[in-house]
Amino acid sequence: MHRRLSDRLPRRPSLPIPDNNGAALESGAIQHRVQHGFLRYFMGREIWALTDQSVISATNFLTSVMLLRFMGLREFGVFALAWMAVLFVNSLQSALIVAPMMSIGPKQEEKDRPSYFGAVVFQEMVLVSCCFVLVFIILKVADNIFPHSGLQQLALPLAVSAFAYQAQDFLRRYFFVTRQSRRALADDALSYLTQLPVLFFLHRAGHLNSTTALWVMAGTSILGLVVGWFWVEPIAFDGEQFKAITQRHWKFSRWLGASALLQWTSGNLFVIAAPIYYGAAAAGVLKASQNLMGVTHVWFQGLDNVVPVETARWLRDGGVHSMLAYTRSILVKWGGLTLIFAIVMASAPGFWLRLIYGHDMVQYGYILRLFALLYVLIFVGGPLRAGLQALEFTAPIFWSYLAMTTCAVAFAVPMAKWLGLTGVMLGLLGMQILFQSIVGVALIARSHRVAREADHAVQSPTAAE
Numbered sequence: 001m002h003r004r005l006s007d008r009l010p011r012r013p014s015l016p017i018p019d020n021n022g023a024a025l026e027s028g029a030i031q032h033r034v035q036h037g038f039l040r041y042f043m044g045r046e047i048w049a050l051t052d053q054s055v056i057s058a059t060n061f062l063t064s065v066m067l068l069r070f071m072g073l074r075e076f077g078v079f080a081l082a083w084m085a086v087l088f089v090n091s092l093q094s095a096l097i098v099a100p101m102m103s104i105g106p107k108q109e110e111k112d113r114p115s116y117f118g119a120v121v122f123q124e125m126v127l128v129s130c131c132f133v134l135v136f137i138i139l140k141v142a143d144n145i146f147p148h149s150g151l152q153q154l155a156l157p158l159a160v161s162a163f164a165y166q167a168q169d170f171l172r173r174y175f176f177v178t179r180q181s182r183r184a185l186a187d188d189a190l191s192y193l194t195q196l197p198v199l200f201f202l203h204r205a206g207h208l209n210s211t212t213a214l215w216v217m218a219g220t221s222i223l224g225l226v227v228g229w230f231w232v233e234p235i236a237f238d239g240e241q242f243k244a245i246t247q248r249h250w251k252f253s254r255w256l257g258a259s260a261l262l263q264w265t266s267g268n269l270f271v272i273a274a275p276i277y278y279g280a281a282a283a284g285v286l287k288a289s290q291n292l293m294g295v296t297h298v299w300f301q302g303l304d305n306v307v308p309v310e311t312a313r314w315l316r317d318g319g320v321h322s323m324l325a326y327t328r329s330i331l332v333k334w335g336g337l338t339l340i341f342a343i344v345m346a347s348a349p350g351f352w353l354r355l356i357y358g359h360d361m362v363q364y365g366y367i368l369r370l371f372a373l374l375y376v377l378i379f380v381g382g383p384l385r386a387g388l389q390a391l392e393f394t395a396p397i398f399w400s401y402l403a404m405t406t407c408a409v410a411f412a413v414p415m416a417k418w419l420g421l422t423g424v425m426l427g428l429l430g431m432q433i434l435f436q437s438i439v440g441v442a443l444i445a446r447s448h449r450v451a452r453e454a455d456h457a458v459q460s461p462t463a464a465e
Contacts, residue, residue, distance in 0.1 A: 049303065052185040065357070073288075077275065081272075102173065118235035135159040168224045251392075255395045255397060255398035265405045265409075273412045296375050303382060320454065370426075387443045391450060396439055400438035404434055
């Protein structure tokens with residue numbers, strides 16, 4: 001008798017997958033909790049990624065608090081606007097290099113790993129070099145257009161920061177794909193924690209400003225990059241393999257690359273519109289309020305290092321139904337945690353702003369409350385995107401960002417002008433609702449189609465016999 005394809009494939013030990021055998025699964029789940037402990041059951045393979053992200057998020061949080069308190073709201077706003085350039089090129093890297101690597105890399109056979117990662121490293125070197133040149137030229141040109149903006153002094157440190165930050169971020173993602181999570185943690189601890197004492201000493205010496213802060217970010221990223229490179233597995237470069245891998249990555253990421261441009265535009269048009277009417281301090285207010293919700297980045301970005309990889313493995317080993325079960329488990333566990341944290345922050349926003357930043361920020365409690373709601377919506381998108389990427393079906397992500405960008409172009413400026421910071425936040429909330437709706441429907445439809453095709457492929461040989 002022929003068995004279904006998903007039954008013949010090997011199962012990996014992890015969270016129990018729901019099916020019709022409710023009693024047996026419940027018993028197995030209880031036994032699993034007892035044997036492995038609740039913490040391990042709750043976190044699974046995500047624990048090292050979450051520990052790593054805890055280091056990064058805590059450092060970013062402390063860095064933002066230090067910069068705001070030491071430099072003032074306006075200068076912090078200048079730094080926040082400049083750092084948006086680094087985040088922009090990071091979104092390009094995530095779409096063109098990291099996303100395909102995290103979904104395709106885990107599927108590689110052992111013998112193919114050196115040539116595969118060799119091709120990816122070469123792609124990364126080309127991309128970060130182009131980002132360095134792009135950022136440097138844009139700031140130089142902008143300084144000529146706005147001669148009193150002071151952008152010239154930011155050009156080199158911002159370009160170097162973009163180069164170094166992307167390279168080190170790629171390295172940490174590589175460690176997660178190759179299941180070297182502890183090395184990712186060690187490298188990130190070296191890269192991030194060292195920036196705190198340097199910033200403090202610069203403040204005490206009276207030399208801390210946006211320019212020197214960018215140099216600190218660049219220097220610590222380079223430190224982590226140099227040390228981490230010694231832990232990279234042997235890689236090889238093969239011309240034929242490079243061509244094939246590049247073509248496969250391009251097929252995967254061509255929609256994501258365009259999506260990254262649209263994502264940055266759709267979200268940041270609202271953020272950029274606020275300083276146009278209310279000055280750089282408005283950007284500082286938004287960044288400071290968002291920073292308090294940055295605690296969620298511990299699991300948001302930590303899961304980004306694990307969920308795409310694990311989703312792809314669940315699809316490979318157990319089929320679409322197993323992949324969707326894993327996706328649901330992530331949404332329930334970590335989405336619930338996100339909701340609880342959002343309620344805590346939204347219930348007393350003035351208290352948290354006063355505690356961290358001082359009395360002057362209390363008046364912006366309504367911004368923090370809206371950010372809390374926004375982050376609940378943002379979380380949902382991560383597991384949904386991972387599912388589409390595992391299926392190597394990324395076109396809906398592009399179309400969702402295109403719809404978001406169209407709305408942002410139409411409404412960002414008028415909402416910021418007429419409704420102020422409230423308008424900015426309402427625009428961001430609307431963008432997320434639109435995105436999750438499109439991506440969620442696409443994932444369900446594609447999953448059902450793939451499941452039907454798999455069932456048909458298994459049944460066809462049986463019927464022929």
